Amino acid sequence: MNAGKKYFVIDFDSTFTKVEGLDELAGVALGNSPHREQVTQEISNITNQGMDGSISFSESLEKRISLLKAHRDHIGELVEKLKTKVSDSFRRNQVFFDEYAPQVLVVSSGFKEFITPIVAEFGIAADNVFANTFTFDQDGYIVGYDHNNVLSKDKGKVKQLKALNLKGDVYVIGDGYTDYEIREAGLANKFYAFTENVNRDSVLDKADHIAPTLEEFLYDNKLPMSLSYPKNRINVLLLENIHSDAKELFEKEGYNVEIIAGALDEAELSEKIKDVHILGIRSKTHITRKVLENANRLMVVGAFCIGTNQIDLEACLEKGVLTFNAPYSNTRSVVELAIAQMIMLMRNIPDVSMKMHQGIWQKSAANSNEIRGKKLGIVGYGNIGKQLSVLGEALGLDVYYYDVVEKLALGNATKCKTIEELLSTTDIISLHVDGRSDNRNIFGKEYFDMMKDGVIFMNLSRGFVIDIEALKVAVESGKIRGASIDVFPEEPKTNEEPFKSALKGLPNTILTPHIGGSTQEAQKNIANYVPTQVFNYINKGDTFGSVNFPNIQLPEQRNAHRLIHVHENVPGILAKINTILNRHEVNILGQYLKTNEKLGYVITDVNKEYDKELINEMRAIPHTIKFRPLY
């Protein structure tokens, strides 16, 4: 073979395919036999012992063949089965095999009878398959294997590679110890432990490089591949107890996920963010300009909640970091809690319940009311406010609302022209404003004084909206006869930290630890919604639903490379992009542009064949914030 060439030595079982061929053959041969499970399990155990090096390979092969009891006729069925079990990343990367099949050597201690037809589909010639062969009896049953084949012996792969005497660079990809042995024997430049199907600690420890997918191997060696970037290199950090569905979804996509139960403060996050591409937070983690200064890989912030006031959206924009939230997933949960709380407060339940725990029985109807027929005042008639309006009305409340922007009244709700009108009219006041900074401390003495005496007051929006000291005074004076507060200006970062508030111990006051949206239903909904948005952005460039980027929903990318260019919104960028494309004579299949005040987002679908130098030129356009080719 030629000097200076590259050879790719690829293992078959559990690498090229997701499964072990002999285990599968046992399954096929045993059909519906009552011993099927027991025998396949035994074979599988022996396979594993052979792979992790705890018994010798020849011993493992001998034992397995004798348990098999397979027939020549079973092999066709096995091949059909194996075709459906080729590893996903191998299937995805035909583009590599198209170019490099002659340099791919499948070296396996499996059997040519089933390996050759599988790898032939990828253009790998039978001559490039180095594996064992079965021996059959006169009735066609498999009774053994060719003992002269080096691959049936201990250190068979090493012996095979020695015999091949390859002149050039040799890269080995496999999941087993015997694959590593090639490298150990000095016959390969690098050993890549392939972990898409199995993880063997004894092998990982020895590997030069771990390849969770074939893309990782291809990317590391600058070889052609079907994706623009290996997904296992995309790091996801999920904070604040985000529901486990999100982790599963990101992992299923092939990303690398780290979980931290609580929030992180600015210093901690500034350190942690350095390698993160996708960050998932809830209401407590603040994404500040300082954090973003360290976030050089960050592509997306997913707020696994509604509010995004904890994120410096403008700084994200300047950095080209897209932000999503889950605008409706916990709406209903907040509304249900608000309704429960207003009923509890109307019946003095916080005090009554507290007394019962102290052994005090005080049965009385004094100062206890139904909510039916009372006037409910909703401040902030957004998604939550409107939902509360509908459910409140169904319970017989007379609904009033006030919003800073014009909102359609649902059902029989009455719009208040001013906040003063709402405060002076209603019996129960519930805050559902958003977390914009203008809303800081808007509810203070002045507003409390305007309320009717003995009002019920609730805040499930944001803690900083209320002047806590003024609220305390209003509750103590009886102006407010019952209060429920779910959100606080200062909230503990984790469940381990203590809760401090001037509101502790107030009469008829329900304090809840920011759990308006904390139901299983809401958290599961959110954990399924946000990753989908993230995938649409990473895999397609879609920004629909983003709270800071210009929203754009793109058509399917067919037979094209997609060039994604994010830039400051200054004149002339589109012209510069097109000048570069023109100079390289690139055929444009589609182009989409959307801008907002600060940012321009240009997506260009182009024919797959183009001079890759244009990527550097696109990146070098002045005012470029981020650029990535997507395929």
Ligand SMILES: NC(=O)C1=CN([C@@H]2O[C@H](COP(=O)(O)OP(=O)(O)OC[C@H]3O[C@@H](n4cnc5c(N)ncnc54)[C@H](O)[C@@H]3O)[C@@H](O)[C@H]2O)C=CC1
């Ligand atoms: N306690 C909890 O666990 C949860 C709290 N939230 C919070 O609830 C709030 C409302 O959420 P959504 O209804 O989904 O938001 P939204 O954005 O749909 O509605 C907010 C509404 O408040 C209005 N608004 C803003 N400032 C106002 C002001 N000063 N006076 C009157 N109206 C004003 C806006 O025009 C908008 O219509 C947000 O702050 C969100 O962060 C959301 C989910 C869970």
Ligand SMILES: O=C(O)C(=O)COP(=O)(O)O
């Ligand atoms: O959705 C929101 O805005 C909330 O306030 C809920 O926040 P959380 O996810 O419970 O930290």
